Structures are given as structure tokens and as C-alpha cells.
Amino acid sequence: MSDQPRRKYPRRVQQAQEENERRQTIETLRDISDIQYISKLAFVETYTGTNGAVRMDDMGDKALSARRKKLAKPDRSSFGLQNQTLEGKKGTIKNFRPLASTVASQAENQPIGGESYPVIWQQLREATDMVFDGMKLSQPFETLYTKVEIAVANKFEQSTYQDLKELFRIHVAQWMGKVEAQSGAMDDSQFLKFVEVQWQDLCQKTKLIRCIFLVLDRTYCLNRADTLGIWDLGIHMCRKYLEESENAEKKIFQGLLREVAKERSGDQVDRALLKNVMRMLAELSLYEGKFEESFVRDTKNLYRAESQDFIDNRPVPEYLRYVEKRLKEEVDRIDNYLQISTRKKLLPTVEAELIEVHQKTMIAKGTDMMIDDKRIEDLALMYSLLCRTAEGLPELCKAFREYIKKKGRVIVMDEQQDKNMVSEMLNLKLRIDEVLHTCFKDDSNFKDAAREGFEHFINQRANRPAEMIAKYLDMRLKAGNKEATEEELDKLMDRLLILFRYIHGKDVFEAFYKKDLAKRLLLSLSASQDAEKLMLAKLKTECGAGFTSRLENMFRDCEISKDYQTAFAEHPANPKNTTKSSLDFAVMVLTQGIWPPYTPINVTLPPDMSVYLTSFQSYYTSNHNGRTLKWLANMGQCRVKANYAGLGTAKEFQVSQLQTVVLLLFNNVDEMTYSEIQQASGIEEEELKRVLGSLCTDKVRVLNKSGAAANLSREDTFSYNADFKSKAYRVKINAIQAQETPEEQHKTEEGVMADRQYQIDAAIVRIMKTRKSLKHALLLSEIYKQLRFPVTPHDLKKRIESLIERDYMARDKEEQTQYNYVA
Template identity: 35%
Template sequence: MSNKKKKKNNMKKKKDVPIEAFKDMSAEYGDKAWNILEHAIRRIYNHNARNILSFKELYRNARNFHGFGEKLYSGLVATITSQLKEMATSVADTQKSSFLKELNRKWNDHRKALRMIRDIIMHADRTYNSMTKTPVYELGLNLWRENVIYSNQIRTRFLNMLLGLICKDYAEEVVNKKLIRKITNMLMDLGPSVYVQEFENPFLQLPAEFYRAESQKFIECCDCGDYLKKAEMRLNEVIDRVSHFWDPSTQKKITIVVEKEMIENHMIRLILMENSGLVNMIGDDKYEDLSRMYNLFRRVTGGLSQIREVITSYIRDYSKQLVTDPERLKNPVEFVQRLLDEKDKFSRIINLAFSNDKLFQKDLYSSFEFIINLNPRSPEYISLFLNDKLQNGLKGISEDVVEITLNKVMFLFRYLQEKDVFEKYYKKHLAKRLLSGKTVSDDAERSLIAKLKTECGYEFTAKLEGMLTDMKTSLHPMKSFYASHPELGDADGATLTVQVLTTGSWPTQSSVTCNIPTEMVVLCEKFLLYYLSNHTDRKLSWQTNMGTADLKATFENGQKHELNVSTYQMCVLMLFNNADRLSYKEIEQATEIPASDLKMCLQSLALVKGKDVLRKEPMNNYVSEIDAFFVNDKFSSKLYKVKIGSVVAETEPEPEKLKTQERVEEERRPQIQASIVRIMKSRKKLEHNNLVAEVTKQLQSRFLANPTEVKKQIESLIERVFLERDNSDRKLYRYLA
């Protein structure tokens, strides 16, 4: 029973008090009801609302204004306006130091009053006002704006005092930040347009003037790095100041102002600043300053393009100096290494300072494409660089480091326009490495060939892979040969190792001849008979210019050495087993080595310090046809095994280079013709310029086709009736099936 009673009592407490229904009011009743409401509104504004009628009574009076909405609305406007004018006078009479505080206090009073008034006349606000008039609370904000903020007594003074406080803050004086924030919130409550017109527009002139003067002061006394630090600090301060003072919508606008005055107006001067600008930062590896410049300049229009332009110009100027300096071009390996070092340097800058920006990467690739093709000998130099690394430069280095090195070189190779020229040189250098046994490892060789295949396709590397295959398959015939000739296994006698090379895969020279020593001729003939007896459909020709030999030599006082020499050097040295002194002419006649090769061979044997197993007369720095040679009995070395390399030009001599270029041009012609036929077969008819463009694009993975050469091959195909010209348009070609 007690629980039920308790529940019943609670229900009674929550029961709503009934409010009288609408009733028609006379004019006299309307005046009386309004007087009650007006009196209550004034008491609310005067902070004396305790003794007014109850909320319920006031609500009923306002609700009963049915049919008198205009009277209620106009009376409300007049009463609030009257109160606000009194407030405006009170604020205007306030002393300077308390002016903004008083304005903020009156604003809070007004908002509080508006909320109470809105609750009292809620019904009329929802029925009458919502259809034809401004809602009460919004009306109160509008009246505050017109009668207080826009008052002649307040408007100018208010703006000057607010801006004055902000100026003090810029001067690092102590100001009431909370008060400023409250005032700016008031302006936003009155509407974004009020905030913009009364505060934001005049305010934005202050930082523009302040930062313009400050940036000028900084740039006169600071280097580029210090200036950028100060600019960064100022931008951070702006963001902090926005959070304390202004509406967030102002942040972007004031940030643009600061960026313009501190960065945009001084971009060119900062980039080109003497002894500390962008070029100096790059040269001194100042990644922190470069990162700061990137992050600041990206804020303004055209900022990053200015940096990109200078960096691109810097790289290209450097490359021109490198390519036009004869001293730097003397060493191909050093030339390529400089390019790789420069590429690594800018890759680090882009990664560490420029957030790995794709546009900067694109500029880097474009710049190095320009560099690598600026030097016409780049294909040869890159091949020489790889030859140096794969021959001895990567020994004792982990596989990961080898891969990194090869990938770096592939970056340069990727932008070569004449990849087929590189192929010519690389095949020649690879052959020497393989046949002399000087390659760092088969894995490294195969790894590079795999990268070349990925870049250029199977046809590009087919012969290179064939060379590696020949080296591997040559092991089996040699084992079988010695198994069938056990008498040749004597350790003190001459031995022979043969690599059987496939014609077409290797850069062989069939016209080269050389008289092999008698001791070796016997072995060569035996191997020839053995091999041809097992491969009756094959033909072998000796490539003596591509071989090596190990000779055991005894000098004065019984000093013994094992000399690692080329086949040509072996032929020369073994002549001195039967002669103490030989002239150049006698050596040439006995060996029949081509003159150019013989001179380099003798130079390496007689004129290289520490490897001079021969002496010559007269003693000078070159080999001529009047020289005479004899064994250097006093030759000595700390090593038992002495490697005597062949003296060869680091780069290909100019006549040989021209021959190589001619061979390349000859090999390009059928490729151009094949490309033209493929394109025309699929397109049936095509205009001249479009055909040239498509041929160039199709062949660019191997070389950059010369439009003149493409035109010649088109004419050749027309003569051979593969193509014909259109009768009405001579620039239009048709394919003849």
C-alpha cells in the first residue's frame, strides 16, 4: 500500500498546471497586458526581475496577444531599443581603461535579458513572428548592433581600442587576451559580416604593415637560413594568436598576409642570397635549412617552382662544366662516379628536405637525362664504369651493396638515348672480363644482365646471356679432353684451357692472326681434332687476341715468378727463350701480331714500372719500329704471381670510335625498317610525321631514331614495294600487302 501511495503522489507532483485558452482581447485589455510585459522587460534589463509577476503570468499575458501581434512586436522593438540606447550611453561614458570591459559586461546583460524575453513570449515568437518578423533573439542581436556597436559614440572608439590592444600584443606588451577573445566572439555572434567589417578588414592591415617592416629589417641583417627561421617562428605565432584572439576563420586570411610579407615578397632575394642562398645550402648539405625553405615556400604561389627552377639550372650548369672539361673526361670511371654522387646528393635532398616531392623527382630525372646525353661518349663511359666495378671494384663487398651500386648505374642507363651503342661496348668489355677470368662474380654479371633485360627486353640481352652460357658449357669439353688425353696432365708441361664461343654472341674478329709458340701449337691441334671429332658440324677459329696465359719465368739469381699475361704477351715473351735480344721488326715478323696491338703489348712489358720484365733501347716512353728488346734479368717483385696487364686506351680511340658508330648505324637500319613495316601493317595508311613519331617511340628503348634516317628507310621500303605514296597526298603512305 505504501509503495502505491508514493507512486500516486509523484504523479501529482508532475502534473502540468493548465493555462487558459485563447480569448479575444479588446484594445483596452491589450494595452493593459502590454504594460505588464513592458514593465517586466525593463525590470529584467535593470537587474530587478525578482518582484515582477511570475513567469506563468507573464507567459499567459504574452500568449493572449492573439490578434495583436503587431502591437507586441513594435512594442518589443521600442522597449529593447530604449534600453540599448541607455546601455550605449553608459558604455560611452566609461573611462578608457574600462571601456571594453564595460562593453563586454553590457553585452552579457543584453544576452541574458534576451533569453528571458524569448522564453516569456515564446508562443508569439513561434506563431506570429516566425511567419512575418525576425525571431526575438535574432532581433535583439540586430538591435544591439545598430544601437550599440554602430553607435556614433562607440563605433570608432571601440575599433581603435581593440586594435590598440592587438598592437600592444605585437609589441610583446601584456594584454588581456581573454577580453579580446570575448569581444571578437561578440562580433561573430552579431554575424560574420559584422566581424569582417568591424574588425577583420581593418585588423588585417596591422599585420601587413608590421610584418612588412619586420621582414625588411630581418632580410637586411640576416643570412637566408636565419631569415627562414624567423619567418617560420612568426607563422607559428600567428597560429597561436588566432587561437587566443580571433575566430578560426581569420587564421587563413592572416596567414596569407604573413606569408606574402615574410616569404612571397622576398623569394627571389632569399634564393639568390650571396653566400647563404639555395645554391650554398645545396653545396653545404644544409638539409634543415633546405627543408625549412621547402615548407615555407610551398605556402605561397610559385614558391616551389622557383626552387625547382634554380635546382634544375644548378644541375645542368654542373653537368655542362663536367662535360666540357677535358681533364674530367679523361677518366670515364671518375666521370660516371661524379654523376652518381651528384644524383645521390640530390636524391637525399629530395628525400630528407623536400618530403620526397614527386615534382622534384621528375625534375631530377629530367636533368640527369639531359646530362647523360650531353656527353656523346656516355654509353661507352657507363660500360667502362661497369667494367671497372665488375672487374675489381666490387670485390669483397656484400651482395646488397653490389645490388645498390648496379641499381645506381641503371638509373643513368635508363635515360641513355643510344642504348644500342652501350650494348656494343658492354659486350666487348664483358668478353674481356669473362675470358680473362677477371669478373667479380657470375652472380653480379647475371644480376646486371637481368636488369638490362627488364629495361630493354630479351633481344637486348640475348647475346650477353649467350656469352655467359658459353663460359659455363665450355667446362665440360675441357674435362672430357683431358680425360681422353691423360698424358697432358703433367703439371710441369704446357696446359691448355679453351672457351668455345658461339659465333654471333661474342665480339670476335675473324681476321686477327697470330703465330702461337710451337709448344702451344701441338696442344691446340690435339684439342681441335678432339672437338671436331665430337662435333662434326662445327668449325673452330682461334681468337688469339682474347686469350690469357700463365708463364713460369726464372730471372737473375734464380728468382722465380709466375707471370699472368695476354696471349699476345705470351707469344712475345716465349721468343726470348731462344734469343737474348730481338728488334721490333724481328718480333713483329715472328709473331705476326697486328702493329697497333704489338706496340701496346711491348709497352706493357717494357715501360710499366714494376711490371717491366723486358727492357728496350733506346730507353724512352714510347715504342717505335727501331727499338730493340731484351729480358730484364734484374726484374723483381714482392709477389710470386705477377699480373701484367695490357696497356690499352681507357677509352676507344677516335678511329675505332667512328668504326663502332658506323657498325651501330648499319645495325639500326634493319631495325628502323622492321618498325616501319610493323606500324604500317597494323595502320594500313599513315601520314609522314605520325609515322616518324611512332617509329621513334617504338625504338626509344634501344636508341633515339634520327628522323632523317627514318625518312631514308621509308624511301627504301617504297623502292622495294613495301609502301607507296598516296596519289593525292604525297605525305600519306599506304601499306602494300
């Protein structure tokens, strides 16, 4: 029946509703006849069997429907049930009322229905014995139920309860005797099956007896906190005798443990049997208190020995799969036959023995190997397993960081492989990113560890990684879209910028990038102006406008130079307009201070070339008063047409301006000595050696040289190579301008250090001007906060001494470690 609160009806309607419900309940009870049970008492499933046995629903609370016999209806006033909300052994009664006055009045007129209590109890005892013995009841269920009702109504509920309790004690003791007798005669599996059958039989009989004595259970037992219900009484008796048994309880525990051990070793077991027996222990309150402790302890001992042997003799990936398999098996046992309460104790125990005890060994032996071998699935499995322990992920994170430091240090510190440094770092970053995303699920802690690892090793070798990143970028921007699409080049820039973020000395990168960018712009080496500007925009976003202001001004100079070129082409002073010269002249005007510092080289230009320089200088100074031009012949480029009689066609040489000056000397002579060339060209000795060496290489031999091919000396003689051959029309001779000389590299590094000294001095003066007086340690701490590049305490001390000498600051007379600002 529904236990929802009743609606508020008018009184007459409510009375009619209650009367209708009462009649339905009594009609239900009248339908119960003999062994044919149609139970509406919430938990009895009955059927007619050959031996008169009665079966109970496993849950004890599920009402089942059955065939009903329509019998003649006696006078319903003899029944005293006025509320039909009766639930199972774990349920509650809603609005239970005292028995009807009709029963009480009947008991007064005819004490206990004409029968004494001993007579009634004798009938109830016989029925109870029949139930326990599995016999057919001699009286209808309706009659027995009514007798209990009458006994309760006439205040004999205590006597009835005590008598029933004694009956339970007798029959449960007999039941326990059967179980104890078989404990020594059967093996574990057979005994568990026997116990299961006996327990199911006892439960069914206890539930049927509870149905007979339901009124007693719902009045006398329910209203007394110190009195057990009929179902609980049977459970209590069973638990008491099982605990007092000599072998039965121990045999049940041992049987269950051995069956589980067999399953763990790979054998098949009857899971339904294990589930029913463990449910029995749970009902008897013997599971959590006794069996569970033994089970968890045996599990701990098993996996402690098994895991130690496995980790000592197997590879880490194999051990990880073993742990995963064992954990799945234990979860499957919990889902299938173990009680749910076991999860909280069993899984932490298994995880502790299989993972926590060996996590340091797994990490130490497996992390580096699995990353190197790209065992992505195994790494992901290790991560998921270590998530189960408190210290697992921090230990793995630490090992991950150390792996990056170790691998990166090998890349950075190998001076013989500097050319491959950046590509190796990019490959390492790709591999680490894949591990982070696929294995570590983009865990923020592991991302921080990766960043710390890269930042550590990339700054182990001062300045060199920043220089190599700038040179690698220069190489790719020269090749540009010839080797990659625009999208691929864009992605490459982003990856290089990630490495750039890890660098402490970004000023080194800026200096070398500016130098290389200048050469690409001046020598027309950039494959794509769009790519150059895209990279500049990315650097601006990364470092701010101050970082890229000079670089942007270099592009501005290039645009302005185009305007100069257009205007000069139409100017009357242009020799091409006056003398009809065959030379094409182009000029780039560079703003000093924006471009890298270039040292002008003295060179004697042919008259046809020098006239253009003079004309443009006159044009420029006439438009910009006060400005002077310094010609950088060493940065000029030329295209020279060469006619070879043997080839029958002309060739076009793409050479530097200095190479052009030397080649033009051989228009009038076929052979010249080193001294004659130097005197005629006016080129400095070191630069001349580079020029002549480039014109005499085996790859492009424009001039022939006497003496050893590998060395140049002042005694060498150079001659015009009439046998020069090349399949291409346009021949690019060794571009000595694009190559970086050791002097250029050293000069760039010196420029960086000079700029750093200025920045250090400015930071110290700025801090002292603000603080007025500061101790040495605090001053160093403030300086480190303001500088963007790494610097040693020794270098800072030298700059402080320099500022003291120049009277920007002074040591305190009383405290030598304290400095005072000098206004």
C-alpha cells in the first residue's frame, strides 16, 4: 500500500476511503488458504510444492502476485486490521493503529476466543515446528495469523515473544549442528555449497514465521528499542551459534579465501556461490568485522611477494600491464561477489602494494627508456597508475624534468654538433609535447616541469644557444618557401619562438638576428619579404615594440632607398642620362645606429663605377644638408657579364663589388701577380685574400692560380681562365659577404657585452637614485630583478667599482658593504 501522506478530504469521504482500504486488506487475508499463499505482506513469494515447502524472495521485501482463491467471505468484523501499510523486514509502518474494538470485546466476552493462551501457543508452536521441519501446515495461514492477533490484543505479546524466542534458539541450534557436522566431512567447495543451501532454507523459514507473527513483529517488537524483530532474532541466533562453533566459521572463512586465491591464480570458481555465502556473512555481521580483515590481509601478503618478484625480473612496461590487469580483476571481484564495503579497504591495499611500494623503481627504470623508445601507451599507463598514489605523480614529474635536463644538456654542450643544435632541440620539444599531450593529459604540473627543464639546459652554455637559434632562423628565411609552404614556415617560427622564450640572454639573439637580417636585406637573400615581416610581428608580440624598433627601422630604410633610387634615375646628374652609360646603378641608404656597424673598406673603383658614386653623393647632399655618406664597398653587389670565345655565349656572374673590381682588372691583361692586383685595386690584404680565394675555387674557377691551391701568398700569379665552363647562364660565385667571419662574430659578441654594461650601469644608477643608500647584497638582488639577461656577481662588482670611480656612488665610510648615491 502507499505510504504517501493522505490528502485532506472532507470527513465523510475520508471515512469511506478508510473503510474501503480496510475491506481490501481483510479480503486479501481471507484469500490465504492452507499452503496456497497469495501474499500481500510485502515480501513472501509462495507456491504449492509437493512437500509443502515455502520459498521466500531473496530480498525479503518484494511483493509477488499469485493466483487467488475466491472463498466465502466470513464476517469481516472479526478481523482487527485497520491499516494495511505493511512492509518488509527493512521497511516501516505508516499510521499503525491499535486493533479494532471488536477483537477486544470478543476477547472480553470469550477470553481469548474461547481458548486459553497455552492452547493458542501450542497451536502456534506446532505450526512453527512444521515450518522449521519443512512440513505442510496443519492449519490455514489465516487462522494462525488471527491467533497471533488475538494473543497480542489480549496482552500476551511478551509471552508470545519469549516462547517464540526459545523456539528459535532450539531450531537454530539444530541447524547449526547440521552445519558443524559437515564442516569436517567436506572439502572447501562442497562445504560452501552446503552452507549456502542451509542458509537459504533457514532464511525462507524465518521469513515465513515472521509472516505468521507479523502483528507481534509490528507492535511489540517495533515499539521496544531493546527487543529484536523476528527476522533480526533469527539472524542474532544464527550469528551467535556460528561464532561459538568449533570449525564451521573457520571453515567458511578458509573456504572463501581459498576459492578467491584459486581464481587469482587463473582457475574458474563458482562466483554465484561466493556471492551468496558472502552475503550470508554480511547479514550475520561477520563480513566486515572478521572475514574482510582476513581477506585484505591475505591480499596484501599475496601482492607484496608477487609484485616484488615481478618488478625484479621483468621490464617496467610488462610490470605496468601486470598491475593494470590485477587492478581490473579486483574491481571485477568487487562488482561480482564481494561486498561494496570491501572497495574502500581492498583497492587502497592493492594500489599500495603494487604501485606505491614500487613507484620509485618503476619511475627510475622506466621513464627514460619509455620516452626514448616512444612507448606512448606504456607511459600513459604509468601516469594513470601513479595517479592513484599521493606521491606518484610528483615523483614522475621530477623524473620527467630531469630527463629533459639530461637530454638537453647533451645537445647544448656538444660543441662539435653546434650546427645541429637547434634542430635537435626542436625534435626534443616535439617529442616532449607529444608525451605531455598523449601520456600526461596536458597536466599543468608536467607542463611546468617541461618548461623548467628546457629553461635550465638551454642556458647552460651562455649565449651560444641564442646565437644558433638566430642563425637557424636566418637559414630558414633564406631558403624560405623553397623548402616549406607558408603554413609550415609559420609553424616553424612558432616552435622557434618557444625555444626563444626559454633563453635568458635575449639580447644575444637580438644582436645576431639583426646582423643576419641586415645581410638578407642588403644582399637580397630573403626568399620572402612577407615571411620576414611575419617573423618581425611575432617577435614584437613576444617581446614588445622596444625589442623590434630597430628591426622595423631597417625595413623603413629599404623602402626609402627605393624612393631615392626612383628619383635619382630621373635626375639630370645621373650618368646614365648624360653619358649613356651601360651600367645599372642601385643604392641603399642606411641610417647609422639602426643597422649593424660596418667598417668602410678602401678600394679603387673603375672610373665607370666611381662616377655614379660621385653623382649620387652630389644629388643626396643637395637634398639633405648636413648629412654625409660613407660608401660600404664591402657590402655592394654586382652582376658582371663575361664573354668567353670558347663557349660562344656570354655568362652572367653574380659577385660582390670587391670581386667585381678584381675581375675588371683582367679585361686588359691575362695575367697579374698578387702585388699588382693589390696595388691596382687598393683592397686591404686580408680582404683581398678572401676575394681571390673565392675566385679560384674548384667549384667556380674564374681565375687560375699558380702555386699550392690551398694557400695564397704574395708570390702567387693569377691568370684569366679561358677554359671556364658552366651549364648555367647565371653563375653565383662564392658569396663571401653572406658568410660570417670570426671577426664579425667576435665583434657582435663584443657589442652585446658593451650594451649589457650600459644596461647594468643604468640599472645600478636608477636603483641607487631611488633608494639613496643600500647594502651590497640588497643592491645585487635589486639588479637581478631589473636585468633581462644573466650576469655573474663578479661582473656586477666590476660595474659597481666603475661607477664608484666615476663618482656616481660611494662606499659608506663606516660600513664598507653599504653604498650611498652621489647626486
